Amino acid sequence: MTDTPDAPEESLFRAPPLAEQERMVEALLFASAEPVSMSELEARLPHGSDPAEALHLLRKRYEGRGVQVSKVGEAWAFRTAADLGFLMAREQVEQRKLSxxxxxxxxxxxxxxxxxxxxxxxxxxxxxxxxxxxxxxxxxxxxxxxxxxxxxxxxxxxxxxxxxxxxxxxxxxxxxxxxxxxxxxxxxxxxxxxxxxxxxxxxxxxxxxxxxxxxxxxxxxxxxxxxxx
The missing domain is CATH 1.10.10.10 (Winged helix-like DNA-binding domain superfamily/Winged helix DNA-binding domain)
Known part of the structure; x- marks a missing residue:
């Protein structure tokens, strides 16, 4: 009797639809004060999810919008569109006391x-x-x-x-x-x-x-x- 290779273990839980995974990635990036790495997305999303594909879809959804999904080093975050950065500038009056x-x-x-x-x-x-x-x-x-x-x-x-x-x-x-x-x-x-x-x-x-x-x-x-x- 010969040993047969074990069949891949089937997940007990089905991954949510890709559209739902996209929403989850969006929520994680929005709520995080720091850029989120791919490994963090993999750890947080339900088992069997594809965070890379969900992130790809999210980036396409935000193309041309006021905020974009930008890569920061090896992580990802929401950032203001580059051409709208001037709107974020704010003049401040610096109080200086003379001697x-x-x-x-x-x-x-x-x-x-x-x-x-x-x-x-x-x-x-x-x-x-x-x-x-x-x-x-x-x-x-x-x-x-x-x-x-x-x-x-x-x-x-x-x-x-x-x-x-x-x-x-x-x-x-x-x-x-x-x-x-x-x-x-x-x-x-x-x-x-x-x-x-x-x-x-x-x-x-x-x-x-x-x-x-x-x-x-x-x-x-x-x-x-x-x-x-």
Whole structure:
């Protein structure tokens, strides 16, 4: 008597229809926070299912739709259609708190523009770090003005249109004076020598504010960018 090969064991449960398997794959991909691998689909679908074919049908069903079944590495996930990615972009306002040094520097530029770094330091009584100036330039609240026709031709700083827009000013002439600042309580923490100084000169609306050469960056060896101890 010869041994006959064992007949393949028949599953006790029939696999669901392929359309139902497609729905199951869709549900798994939708509910998962991470892309789902083929092995995970095989483990989750009922015995005898064909997750690869179900996934193929699902991908065809979502072709041309707002979301698509995309391959991510060796796994699969729902992703926004590539041509609609721009709809997902959202502008956010980043709140940034200025340091006291930045606030003082900005105020000096606004009231005394066009003003050089040396003049800012003379008014403040302390050095101005490169980081402080860079931060204000990055915010687009100050920019480079004309170079002074003095030895070394130091660059000056002026406020920008963005600065005026941010504070609701039509021009630098609309900046409040010392009296208004004191009444608003904005000078209470200022050193006495700065409070009791002469009334700041408001900048006029001449070309000195927004000169044609205002965006010209200083040369690399310009002392304006040397950090002070």
């Amino acid at each position: 006291r040094a930045a606030v003082e520097t900005l105020a000096i530029v606004a009231y005394h523009q066009p003003v050089t770094r040396a003049e800012i330091e003379e008014i403040r009584g302390v050095g101005v770090s490169r980081g402080t100036v860079d931060q204000l330039i990055e915010l687009n609240w100050i920019k480079f003005g004309r170079r002074r026709m003095t030895p070394g031709r130091p660059v000056t700083y002026v406020v920008t249109q963005d600065f005026l827009d941010h504070f609701g000013l039509e021009s630098a002439r609309d900046l409040p004076g010392l009296k208004e600042l004191r009444e608003a309580g904005l000078l209470e923490s200022r050193p006495p020598e700065m409070e009791d100084g002469p009334e700041p000169q408001r900048a006029d609306d001449t070309g000195d504010m927004f000169d044609d050469d205002a965006d010209a960056a200083p040369e690399d060896d310009d002392p304006i960018f040397e950090d002070d101890a």
